[in-house]
Amino acid sequence: MAKETIRVVLCGDDGVGKSTLIVSLVKGRFISNLQDVLPPVTIPRDFSSSPYSPKSTILVDTCNANQATLQRELKSADVIWLVYSDHDSYERVSLYWMMTFRSLGLNLPVILCKNKCDEYGENTAAVDSTDTKVEDEEFIPILMEYKEVDTCIKTSARTQFDVNQAFYLCQRAITNPIAPLFDARVGELKPLVVQALKRIFLLSDKDQDNYLNDDEITTLQRKCFGRSIDINELNFIKKALSDISSPTQEYDGYMLYVPDKGITKDGFLVLNKIYAEKGRHETIWGILRAFQYTDSLSIKDKALFPKLNVPDTSSIELSPKGYRFLVDLFLRFDKDNDGGLNDTELTFLFKCTPGQPKLWSETNFPYSTVVNSRGCITLQGWLAQWSMTTFLDYKITTAYLVYFGFQEDARLALQITKPRKMRRRAGRLYRSPLSDRKVFNCFIVGKAKSGKSSLLESFLGRPFTETYSPTLGPHIAVNSLELKGGKQYYLILQEFGGQENVILENRDKVKNCDVLCLVYDSSDPESFSYLVELVKRHEDLKDLPVVFVALKADLDKVQQRCYIQPDEFTEQLFVDHPLHISSTWPSSLNELFIKITEAALAPGKNTPGFPPESKINEAEYRQAVMIVASTVGFISLFTFTVMKLLKPFKDGS
Numbered sequence: 001m002a003k004e005t006i007r008v009v010l011c012g013d014d015g016v017g018k019s020t021l022i023v024s025l026v027k028g029r030f031i032s033n034l035q036d037v038l039p040p041v042t043i044p045r046d047f048s049s050s051p052y053s054p055k056s057t058i059l060v061d062t063c064n065a066n067q068a069t070l071q072r073e074l075k076s077a078d079v080i081w082l083v084y085s086d087h088d089s090y091e092r093v094s095l096y097w098m099m100t101f102r103s104l105g106l107n108l109p110v111i112l113c114k115n116k117c118d119e120y121g122e123n124t125a126a127v128d129s130t131d132t133k134v135e136d137e138e139f140i141p142i143l144m145e146y147k148e149v150d151t152c153i154k155t156s157a158r159t160q161f162d163v164n165q166a167f168y169l170c171q172r173a174i175t176n177p178i179a180p181l182f183d184a185r186v187g188e189l190k191p192l193v194v195q196a197l198k199r200i201f202l203l204s205d206k207d208q209d210n211y212l213n214d215d216e217i218t219t220l221q222r223k224c225f226g227r228s229i230d231i232n233e234l235n236f237i238k239k240a241l242s243d244i245s246s247p248t249q250e251y252d253g254y255m256l257y258v259p260d261k262g263i264t265k266d267g268f269l270v271l272n273k274i275y276a277e278k279g280r281h282e283t284i285w286g287i288l289r290a291f292q293y294t295d296s297l298s299i300k301d302k303a304l305f306p307k308l309n310v311p312d313t314s315s316i317e318l319s320p321k322g323y324r325f326l327v328d329l330f331l332r333f334d335k336d337n338d339g340g341l342n343d344t345e346l347t348f349l350f351k352c353t354p355g356q357p358k359l360w361s362e363t364n365f366p367y368s369t370v371v372n373s374r375g376c377i378t379l380q381g382w383l384a385q386w387s388m389t390t391f392l393d394y395k396i397t398t399a400y401l402v403y404f405g406f407q408e409d410a411r412l413a414l415q416i417t418k419p420r421k422m423r424r425r426a427g428r429l430y431r432s433p434l435s436d437r438k439v440f441n442c443f444i445v446g447k448a449k450s451g452k453s454s455l456l457e458s459f460l461g462r463p464f465t466e467t468y469s470p471t472l473g474p475h476i477a478v479n480s481l482e483l484k485g486g487k488q489y490y491l492i493l494q495e496f497g498g499q500e501n502v503i504l505e506n507r508d509k510v511k512n513c514d515v516l517c518l519v520y521d522s523s524d525p526e527s528f529s530y531l532v533e534l535v536k537r538h539e540d541l542k543d544l545p546v547v548f549v550a551l552k553a554d555l556d557k558v559q560q561r562c563y564i565q566p567d568e569f570t571e572q573l574f575v576d577h578p579l580h581i582s583s584t585w586p587s588s589l590n591e592l593f594i595k596i597t598e599a600a601l602a603p604g605k606n607t608p609g610f611p612p613e614s615k616i617n618e619a620e621y622r623q624a625v626m627i628v629a630s631t632v633g634f635i636s637l638f639t640f641t642v643m644k645l646l647k648p649f650k651d652g653s
Contacts, residue, residue: 001370003054003078003174004054004055004056004175005054005056005057005173006054006057006058006079006170006171007057007058007060007076007077007079008057008058008059008060008077008078008079008167008170009060009062009073009079009080009081010022010059010060010062010081011070011073011080011081011082011083011097012082012083012084012089012097012112013063013064013084013089013092014063015085015089015531016083016084016085016086016089016115016116016531017083017085017116017157018061018062018081018083018116019034019035019036019037019038019114019616020032020034020157020158020581021081021083021155021157021163021166022038022041022059022061022161023038023115023157024060024157024158024160024464025039025043025059025163025164025167026043028061028160029160030157030158030159030160035061035586036060037061037063038061039061040059040060041058041059041115042056042057042058042059042061042434043056043058043167043307044056045057052175052285052289053171053175053177054174054175054511056283057167057170057171057314057407058071059493060077062074064276068097071104073594073614074101074104074106074496075104075106077106077110078107078135078174078437079108079109079110079111079133079150079170079171079173079174080101080106080109080110080111081111081113081166081170082097082110082111082112082113083114083115084112084113084114084115085111085114085115085116086116086494087503090114090138092534093112093142094141094142094145094146098110098142098146098148101148101428106148107148108148109148109150109173109174109177109178109179110146110148110150110163111151111152111153111169111170111173112139112142112149112151112153113151113152113153113155114138114152114153114154114155115155115156115157115650116156116157116158117154117155117156117161118156118158118159118161120154120156120159120161120162120174120565121159126269136226136446139152143184144184144185146286147179147184147185150173150177150179151169151173151178151198153165153169154167155638172281172282172353173435175282175285176281176282176284176285177281177295178276178279178281180192180193180286181193181276181281181284181298181382182273182276182277187277188273188462189269189273189276191271191496192297193268193272193284193288193297195297196289196291196293196297197245197268197269197272197288198265198269198582199291199352200220200287200288200291201265201268201269202351202352203291203352203405204216204217204220204284204402206219206332208332208333208335209261210260210264210265211258211261211262211263211264212262212263212268213262214234215231216262217234217262220287220411221357223290223407224286224287224290225286225290237271238257238263239448240271240274241256241257241263241267241270242256242257242273244256244270245257246348251266251270253295254267254270254364255267256270256281258588263344266564271560272284272287275387275414276579278607284578287603292304292402292463299402299403301408303402304395304398304399304402304410304466305395305399306398306409306410306411307399308394308411308414308416311416311419312416312421313420313421314418314419314420315391315392315416315437315439315512316390316391316411316414316415316416316417317392317414317415317417317437317438317439318389318392318397318414318415319388319412319413319414319415320389320468320510320520321408321413322386322390322391322397322401322412322414323410325401325404325413326382326383326386327383327405329349329404330379330382331379331518333345333346333348333349338376338379339371339372339378339379340371340372340374340376340378341375341377342376346366346377352403352404352405353400353403353404354403354627357389357396357400359389359392359393359396359633360385360389361410362474363474363475363476364475365377365385365478366381366385368385368388368459368476368477368478369381369382369384369385369388369460369461369477369479370461370479371460378629380479380480380481381479383480384479384480384490386476387438387439387477387478387480387490388439388476388490388492390414391439391441391490391492391549392492394414397410397413397414398413398414400412401413414616417434417437418434418435418436420434423604425604425610426610426611427610428609429543430543430603430604430607430608430610431545431600431603431604431607432603433603433604434600434601434603437514437600437601438488438489438490438493439489439490440489440490440491440492440496440514440515440596440597440600441492441512441513441514441515442491442492442493442494442513442515442516442596443455443494443495443496443502443503443504443513443515443516443517444456444493444494444495444517444519444567445455445495445496445504445516445517445518445519445531445534446518446520446527446530446531446551447520447521447524447526447527447530447531449521449524450519450520450521450524450527450530450551450552451519451521451551451583452475452495452519452551453495453503453553454469454477454551454583455493455519455533455551455581456476456477456493456495457477457583457587458481458583458589459477459491459493459589459593460477460479461479464583464584470587472495473497473498473499474493474494474495474496474497474503475494475496475497476492476493476494477492477493478490478491478492478493479491481593481594481597482588483594483597483598489597489598493517493595497518504534504538504541505538507540510540510544513544514545514600514603514637515544515545515546515547515596515600515603515606516544516545516546516547516632517546517547517549518531518534518535518540518546518547518548518549519548519549519550519551520549520550520566520578521551521552522551522552522553522555522557522558522578522580523552523556523557523558524558525558525559525560525561526554526560526561527560528560528562528565528566529560529562530550530563530570532562532563532564534574542573542607543607543609544603545599545600545603545605545606545607546575546590546599546606546607546608547575547576547595547596547599547606548566548570548575548576548577548578548579549578549579549581550578550580550581551581551582551583552582552583553580553581553582553584553585553588554582554584557580566578566652573608573609574608574610574611575606575607575608576606579591579595583596585598598634604617
């Protein structure tokens with residue numbers, strides 16, 4: 001983002017031409033007789049300027065007679081335009097001015113300007129103003145000794161020589177600073193910019209052959225500068241890189257450019273180093289900013305974590321554009337085309353990022369999703385993993401989309417589902433059916449050793465094993481499944497081990513649960529009572545859709561040592577009887593996962609406390625029959641009484 005306003009403070013010995021430089025810049029002509037100190041002059045941004053240029057630039061003239069004012073202006077400056085004009089004023093640059101800046105604790109860029117170079121005319125070709133690498137002997141010692149000095153330039157207020165260029169250099173010191181990019185003392189790019197440029201090279205190397213070919217360079221040029229690179233400029237770059245990597249040259253032994261292949265990573269870094277040496281800072285910054293880098297060489301937070309207005313009861317999922325990008329990414333890095341990403345391919349894929357998300361390592365990726373027989377994540381598992389990540393923490397997804405080189409606003413790769421509404425029936429609220437959700441979160445809850453972990457492994461298509469390993473912390477599994485009609489959904493199954501009670505007491509965690517799967521071991525007589533006590537202890541769970549599951553159904557079923565049996569308990573809650581499931585029965589497992597998804601889609605039918613419609617209708621019918629019978633009886637009794645009272649009158653007549 002462009003700085004709104006920058007303050008350029010001109011300073012130097014009296015008589016070096018500070019005021020005439022300002023007037024020459026503003027008026028476009030030389031005026032000799034001026035007052036000692038000009039008032040501040042504000043120069044608005046030219047509409048043709050870069051969007052990173054400041055909206056306005058304030059030029060502040062100074063006088064050495066008033067040291068207090070001078071020091072105050074220097075402390076409020078963004079950049080210092082230090083002017084000298086002869087040998088004496090040149091000597092004071094090092095002996096006085098640079099020492100003064102340091103004594104004031106200033107850490108500002110300094111543009112050193114030698115004024116009154118009247119031998120150069122406005123259109124002279126004696127100095128190439130587009131190349132600010134200074135060869136003059138008087139500039140080199142200052143550049144080497146004082147890292148604050150951004151660059152040096154010769155000007156003439158009388159002939160208008162390079163006055164505009166000097167002003168541009170002052171602006172550029174703020175909008176395109178050299179300090180974060182290049183260490184002039186050692187003549188090398190700084191580590192952070194090298195790291196950023198390496199990442200940009202990897203993202204630009206679309207075919208991943210470790211070379212930037214002509215098409216890739218053109219694409220990069222268009223992305224960074226909005227235009228295609230000129231063929232002559234491209235050939236000049238190739239020749240320059242070839243020449244400096246030839247024997248006896250500075251980069252002898254480095255492969256900077258290979259004919260018919262392209263520019264290497266080293267060549268790309270050297271090219272940007274040349275830009276820095278020649279003062280073409282804006283070229284490097286154009287590349288960096290196109291990839292969302294800030295002046296501190298970090299990626300913009302606004303790009304990584306764009307603001308989303310998410311209703312409290314909505315969820316966030318990947319959009320079709322997001323899924324398409326992730327599919328293309330998977331296919332591009334699946335080098336051996338075996339349908340899975342091995343460790344090497346995953347390492348290379350995440351090379352442009354800070355590494356795999358912490359959430360993934362915490363959930364035992366890649367074994368949190370579908371892998372092939374060699375333990376490599378499949379495309380199905382890859383998409384499922386990102387679906388889970390987006391659901392649990394969408395900011396991780398937006399950040400990694402940017403790291404992976406998603407070209408558009410990361411929000412376009414996401415979609416916000418409709419808010420989950422509440423309905424009322426029988427005096428109670430329940431969640432309304434969902435129509436636009438594709439990802440559902442299910443908590444698997446039950447006593448230890450009831451078979452929860454085996455259930456999660458079975459969900460990922462892994463064979464059952466007799467080996468028992470206690471689950472100490474959270475365990476997660478995510479996979480896709482298809483319902484009747486061909487609709488595909490992603491189901492997240494979570495078990496919490498020793499943290500189960502803590503999670504269930506956390507209202508925010510429970511709120512993000514779409515369906516509760518209460519499991520028990522049908523072969524363990526002590527297993528079901530755990531669920532009964534759990535439901536009593538956590539009344540909020542009755543507000544969630546619930547599916548009861550009797551696991552290990554392949555073993556002998558036993559009577560539960562509990563005051564109430566599973567079927568009777570579920571009947572009291574008005575939910576379906578437990579499904580009898582075994583990790584060795586694939587068909588029963590598929591039935592369970594479909595049941596869980598359907599319960600999430602239609603919460604009202606599976607929320608405890610609501611009698612089924614059939615039972616409600618039956619009760620209403622019985623009540624209606626009783627009302628009708630009572631009414632008929634009352635009418636009969638009333639008629640009999642009236643007839644009896646009227647009988648004496650009839651007899652008397």
